[in-house]
Amino acid sequence: MNDQHKFFAIELKSENRVVGHIEFYPWFGDHTYEIGWALHAEQQGKGYAFEAARALLTHGFESLNLQRVIATCQPDNHASVQLAERLQMRREGHFKQCLPRDNDNWWDEYFYAMLQEDFEKLANVQSA
Numbered sequence: 463m464n465d466q467h468k469f470f471a472i473e474l475k476s477e478n479r480v481v482g483h484i485e486f487y488p489w490f491g492d493h494t495y496e497i498g499w500a501l502h503a504e505q506q507g508k509g510y511a512f513e514a515a516r517a518l519l520t521h522g523f524e525s526l527n528l529q530r531v532i533a534t535c536q537p538d539n540h541a542s543v544q545l546a547e548r549l550q551m552r553r554e555g556h557f558k559q560c561l562p563r564d565n566d567n568w569w570d571e572y573f574y575a576m577l578q579e580d581f582e583k584l585a586n587v588q589s590a
Contacts, residue, residue: 472501472514481505484514486522493529495522499545506541515549523581533574536561546574550584 467487471480482501489496497518499511522528533551535542546553551574559568 470514470518472499472510474505474510481510484511484518486518489532493527495526495528495531497522497531497533499542501541511545512548515545519549519576519581523578527578529578531576534571535574536569537572543572546572549576550580551576552580 468485470484470486472482472484473480482499482505484497484499486495486497488494497515499515501511519531522531531551533542533546535546537543537556553572554575555573557571557573560571561569563569
């Protein structure tokens with residue numbers, strides 16, 4: 463892990479308990495980062511990962527001057543698919559059997575992205 467790789471706990475302050483994590487790190491080139499998240503199943507759907515991801519997207523586009531942020535997930539990971547789409551990331555690809563799962567099985571992967579201009583449009587709509 464390089465010094466630009468950021469790994470954050472998602473904590474419920476009221477309970478002083480970690481319920482998941484979120485990662486944010488350079489993916490390809492100087493202006494593209496990858497974002498990834500994992501949340502305990504009983505905490506999904508409560509907005510915690512959305513809040514953390516929005517904060518990192520804001521930081522990435524406004525402070526780091528990123529051009530692009532990507533996220534990947536398996537199609538059957540419905541919580542991650544819903545989160546990427548709720549964040550209004552665009553699904554750019556569906557890669558078939560691209561990740562080895564076990565001896566004879568492979569995972570498909572969805573590829574999502576948000577550009578700086580997408581983020582700015584969302585920010586303008588939300589502030590109007």
